[in-house]
């Protein structure tokens with residue numbers, strides 16, 4: 001039995017790559033991840049192809065995956081009601097991931113909506129998920145700090161957690177979209193929010209520079225977080241934050257942390273190695 005959930009995010013790794021990665025290559029890469037035993041694969045997004053052209057073939061990728069080899073669940077990111085409706089048609093998708101930024105500036109940049117408009121969107125997405133037998137994973141983007149000039153403090157994060165909880169969100173991933181978190185803030189937030197909201201599964205969607213991955217994971221794990229997002233080699237980052245683009249938490253670092261600390265992840269080492277090689281093929285060839 002795994003003691004932590006690891007969510008692999010090929011979507012976040014690929015979404016900012018300019019060269020179009022052919023659908024078959026995406027399928028091979030995601031298919032290799034499906035064999036590893038990750039709790040969830042954040043495999044694609046149903047968003048405007050004008051905003052994120054790389055993800056235009058998410059539906060086609062999904063149709064080509066062989067899901068008989070896996071117990072991993074599938075998560076697709078949606079940024080509006082249209083995307084949620086598109087994703088909800090696929091019974092293979094378990095989770096609709098909704099990025100909700102507590103930075104007005106970033107929310108506008110990411111979805112062309114204000115925070116209060118985005119809350120209305122989230123209400124509708126929760127209803128769509130409910131009707132289509134899916135669960136919403138809400139991401140509190142800029143959850144650990146805000147470099148875009150909007151007010152940010154831990155009380156604001158607490159107020160938004162309360163609001164999302166009252167709306168029925170049951171999985172809330174604090175998201176460090178631009179890698180601005182510090183171990184102190186990570187510790188403070190998880191160790192206060194987790195006991196206060198026992199009905200919520202909290203996750204850490206961390207972005208990081210190579211020198212600070214360990215202190216971030218260590219802070220989150222020791223503060224009680226059991227759900228971690230990562231991407232092999234730390235590829236990717238949010239294209240809407242191009243001025244502050246910071247890579248994802250490298251999955252191999254997460255795994256080494258859990259290995260050293262004897263935390264069971266139940267991942268298949270050999271399959272992870274093949275997936276690692278598959279992802280290197282992609283990221284060496286497409287930029």
Ligand SMILES: CC(C)C(=O)C(=O)O
Pocket residue numbers: 012077097098099139141175176177205237238
């Ligand atoms: C959609 C979310 C999870 C994201 O990729 C980010 O905030 O970095």
